Amino acid sequence: MAYKILIVDDSIFFRRRVKEILEQDPNLEVVGEARNGQEAIEMVIRLNPDVVTMDIEMPIMDGITAVKKIMARKPVPIIMFSSLTSEGAKATLDALDAGAMDFLPKKFDDIASNRRDAVALLQARVKGLCRKHHGFRSSTPTVAPPKAILFNKPVSRNTGNPLVQPTRTTPVSTAIYSSSAGIPSGKKYRCLTIGTSTGGPVALQKVLTNIPKNFPYPIFIVQHMPGAFTRAFAERLNQLSKLTVKEAENGEIVEAGVAYLAPGGRQLIVKNDSHRVKFSVYDAPDNADILYKPSVDITFESVAKVYGGDVLGIILTGMGADGKVGASELKKKGAKIWAQDERSSVVYGMPQAVMSSGIAEREFSIDSFESNIVKEMV
Structure with a gap:
């Protein structure tokens, strides 16, 4: 039907x-x-x-x-x-x-x-x-967006077939899941990174609005969104949050306690510059290596080069598999990777990609992320 x-x-x-x-x-x-x-x-x-x-x-x-x-x-x-x-x-x-x-x-x-x-x-x-x-759950692949728009442009980097969502290999009943604060690992951190797409604006509001003002690390956020939207979205998050939230700017020095949103329609990377971390914001050409504008993979990979494993990486709701490659690079360096659970995701594509491949070690309801982040990192 x-x-x-x-x-x-x-x-x-x-x-x-x-x-x-x-x-x-x-x-x-x-x-x-x-x-x-x-x-x-x-x-x-x-x-x-x-x-x-x-x-x-x-x-x-x-x-x-x-x-x-x-x-x-x-x-x-x-x-x-x-x-x-x-x-x-x-x-x-x-x-x-x-x-x-x-x-x-x-x-x-x-x-x-x-x-x-x-x-x-x-x-x-x-x-x-x-x-x-319909509460859809199936082992059949879900078709993800084709070659597409300014803020959602998948091509061939993540998988052999970029049009297919990763399938679940771990049943819901056995996936690592928590709806309440877990036990902190005691790991050392230097930043928090978040990647998301469909359903992300509301999910990010839930995650960021209750993180305390004295949060000791920078936060890097990649939301698939057109260029005309990200400044307005950053301003809204800034009004709702205790944190300072802003759209990242080219050449800007990264500061602790500030949440930076990747500009829509462009790419954002972090890089070391004379013992300081700065942003590079650039227009990427349309070629076979570019997935999205902005791309979670590109930002996460740059974070792995600068911060190594001292990172908590989070993948929230979104269609496709952007973030899988970048999260894998962070994981190789020793970073912790968490994902949003299927039940609270608008589209369980990006979180499923890191869960089914074993990259993410924990999965949380969107309402539980803030408390778990604070308990783990602060």
């Missing part, structure tokens, strides 16, 4: 375009189209869709208000369509705070450089949320 999709947008042309794309996949069926948020609420209750695609700016009721009301009355995975502007970034972050799970650029030219990739990416993201809605 096909997954049921509800499309919400005030433009009949955009609704028609999205429907045409989604229904090219036999596993997806558009069961309804709403012109505004009010109609969307009524159709969610009546049609019981598996996923809703939602515009932000609409007459009668906007998308953010609709998301809040839907999540209060009949929760369902929602993916937002957003403009790649600073205003669009703030509205999209508001929608994610309200309960939306994912977002994509509204202009299809911003999703991918060609139509085929844009179609495959939209289908993959919608199906990923459908599986989450």
Whole structure:
């Protein structure tokens, strides 16, 4: 049976375009189209869709208000369509705070450089949320995004087939899992690194907002996100957190107790410079060695070179396997690697990659990370 999709947008042309794309996949069926948020609420209750695609700016009721009301009355995975502007970034972050799970650029030219990739990416993201809605667990590979957008561009570096999610080799019942604070290892640390993608903005808020102000190490964060979004996201995290959170800048000296967010659409590495650690932010060319912009692997590998094994590396919710290679390099140096558990992940792709390969040694619910980080590192 096909997954049921509800499309919400005030433009009949955009609704028609999205429907045409989604229904090219036999596993997806558009069961309804709403012109505004009010109609969307009524159709969610009546049609019981598996996923809703939602515009932000609409007459009668906007998308953010609709998301809040839907999540209060009949929760369902929602993916937002957003403009790649600073205003669009703030509205999209508001929608994610309200309960939306994912977002994509509204202009299809911003999703991918060609139509085929844009179609495959939209289908993959919608199906990923459908599986989450159904509590999907399977040994069959889940298709990850194809060659794609500014902030999510997988190619051939991680595996022989970059379009396939890693399959679980450790059953849920036997995976190392903890929902409460564990016993600290007593290990020496010099930094914390976090990588995430789909579902990451909300997950990062939960992890960072309660870490104490006196946290003694720098935090490096890689979130798959377009360039127009990361500054606004860093500002929001800074407002919500006790820590100082900012977008990393080229040439900036790393300071303890500051959380740095990798700029969207670019690459971030750390490097030693006269006994100081600095950032290098650069535009990577589109070639076979570049996975994502920003890439968790690229940042984590640079952290391994500078900090060795004195690192706690964390992989949170996200589609694909970005972070597996970088986490493996950290692990070889003696770093600790943790992952988000399947039950609290929006998409269990990136965490599964490090768990199933044995790179991650512990797995936590998103609500347990902050307490475990503090207990382990402070």
